[in-house]
């Protein structure tokens with residue numbers, strides 16, 4: 001089998017790792033938490049990084065009126081079939097289709113990925129802004145607006161006494177690697193075509 | 202100025218007690234003020250101590266957990282005395298821990314902590330400690346730092362030569378200081394001699410869960426059994442007890458028990474005892490003793506009254522016990538890490554006596570006896586003697602070892618620690634203590650593997666050492682660096698109660714394995730409430746059971762109505778937190794008991810018997826969170842027979 005095909009197929013298979021590893025992680029550091037609190041975001045759930053972390057994040061956050069981290073979200077129903085479908089599609093493309101479809105798969109993955117990030121951002125926005133009006137503690141920012149507690153989409157941010165970190169986890173990195181593989185496969189296939197052409201003349 | 206006073210006092214005290222002595226006060230104490238000395242005990246903020254030290258609380262009945270080298274006090278573990286701070290002995294769950302055959306007892310005198318061992322080395326699992334007054338042995342979990350078991354010792358009185366652990370924690374051994382009629386009976390005290398007995402108890406420890414059971418007692422002649430230590434290495438299988446009052450005096454012991462030139466160290470062959478037990482050579486006698494066990498899944502203790510004990514008679518069982526004559530009322534009876542030397546500190550003697558285990562075995566084989574006492578062979582003094590440390594000081598009490606061939610002995614009267622060499626018996630160094638040292642402790646001291654970096658001296662008297670607190674001042678501990686040729690005083694810190702003895706070990710044997718929370722899902726307390734929705738109030742005749750939860754920063758329910766005067770109200774409170782170091786407390790106005798201090802995931806119960814109608818507040822007693830002051834609630838109490846219905850709520854909603 002051609003190297004390009006193999007890379008394309010392996011790359012699509014990497015998507016399946018999202019069922020085995022978490023995609024993303026948000027970690028909260030504070031002086032009283034020498035072991036930081038963390039939540040791991042999977043395509044099927046939001047889970048404790050260390051035992052009881054989600055419960056303890058909820059406990060901290062309820063003082064400022066943030067809702068509890070949901071046990072179930074509609075995304076947990078949508079993501080798994082979409083990821084599985086894209087993995088199968090990628091495999092089929094790698095196996096049968098012309099290399100230019102590798103790029104098409106990449107573009108489709110990127111669109112879905114951006115949609116996913118946008119969805120994540122919206123949830124974060126809502127989580128950080130939509131506060132219980134009866135909250136015990138109501139902070140305002142410099143201009144007197146109610147303080148928001150939205151975690152960063154990507155990177156590190158200070159929220160009151162916490163420093164919040166938002167970064168991909170193993171599943172996320174493997175997803176990027178899988179997507180990147182499709183581009184690599186495309187370029188290799190072009191080189192293979194050139195070599196074939198040279199060899200054939 | 203202060204220095205001069207102190208020296209003057211010391212000299213005066215010493216000359217008053219014994220006249221001229223060889224003791225010379227060392228002035229190296231000045232070195233303790235030097236900067237480099239301070240650095241040796243400085244544990245920077247956020248850093249950990251290198252060693253745990255478990256100091257007995259003496260007449261406080263408790264066990265104190267300190268760190269070394271800093272000396273900082275981390276926890277006082279309630280063991281034999283009630284503790285209102287931790288609700289020990291006050292909440293329904295721990296009340297059974299203090300049950301005895303005499304009923305519930307709120308206090309005792311705790312003496313000698315010892316740590317569990319595997320293959321002669323400290324394994325960091327449990328700490329054992331004895332109650333002296335009403336004889337008991339407690340086991341403390343070093344995962345939770347809570348007392349998890351207490352077993353009463355029958356036929357015993359003044360449980361002093363306890364609680365020493367054999368090298369695989371096969372047994373915790375407990376000996377009686379006072380001999381008594383066994384079984385107890387109404388008889389003339391003057392008939393003591395020949396009629397009173399001393400029981401030495403061997404308490405088996407289950408290797409998996411640590412549960413203790415009295416395997417057998419050896420019924421010895423009516424001497425006083427003062428201290429004991431297990432053999433180790435080559436002498437594993439033997440246990441050594443110091444005795445005094447072999448005169449069998451029953452009055453004015455300070456004179457009458459000090460007449461014999463030599464008392465004994467009793468060598469007990471407990472492997473032999475096991476054979477006799479197997480062969481059925483014991484007598485099962487009726488008695489009564491409490492066995493109290495705290496269950497870590499129900500968070501509750503139960504007390505069971507045991508009814509019999511197996512007794513071995515050393516006069517009838519050859520090879521079980523031998524006496525080694527030891528000068529002048531020996532107190533400490535300490536075995537070196539190799540198991541070869543048994544040091545007897547004749548507290549009224551001018552020299553320290555050291556017996557040799559191998560010579561003892563040879564003397565037994567050769568029947569080198571010097572008579573017998575109550576059918577127990579007395580080995581000839583010269584046959585077991587390994588050597589004597591001449592003129593070491595005054596009033597020797599206890600010896601520990603550094604694992605490098607040196608021994609350290611405390612001298613109560615001359616108030617000093619003396620370092621000497623095993624084998625050559627020469628004195629190498631001496632340093633004063635402030636004042637009147639009793640026990641000393643080298644971490645790992647009672648094991649094959651001492652950690653010979655520090656020795657901790659525990660002093661009975663402090664007088665002018667600290668800022669005054671009136672007539673009653675603290676006792677103290679002093680830390681010496683023993684890593685060099687000469688001991689160096691590093692630190693002087695106050696202790697709780699009376700620090701009789703201590704046990705210590707490196708931090709890494711315990712710290713990484715400690716428990717942080719109780720898992721809520723594993724909570725099997727019969728009155729647990731695992732979520733706020735399950736909170737409720739149930740009436741059962743005059744008993745009202747409140748199933749309550751606590752979490753930052755509220756109780757559920759926090760408004761309760763329908764309680765009546767004359768009710769017995771049980772607050773069963775579960776801390777729903779699952780985060781490290783988030784305890785909550787609770788108490789209610791007029792409660793005739795202590796607060797509860799409940800760890801995350803734990804359930805505890807207190808009883809309140811409201812006498813007056815009204816609306817009575819309760820609140821969280823531990824500053825738990827930013828809104829701790831808001832953590833409160835009310836119970837409405839109506840007159841007896843009132844038709845106010847039982848009702849409970851949180852934020853206006855029924856739960």
Ligand SMILES: [Cu+2]
Nearest residue numbers: 785821825832
């Ligand atoms: Cu609280």
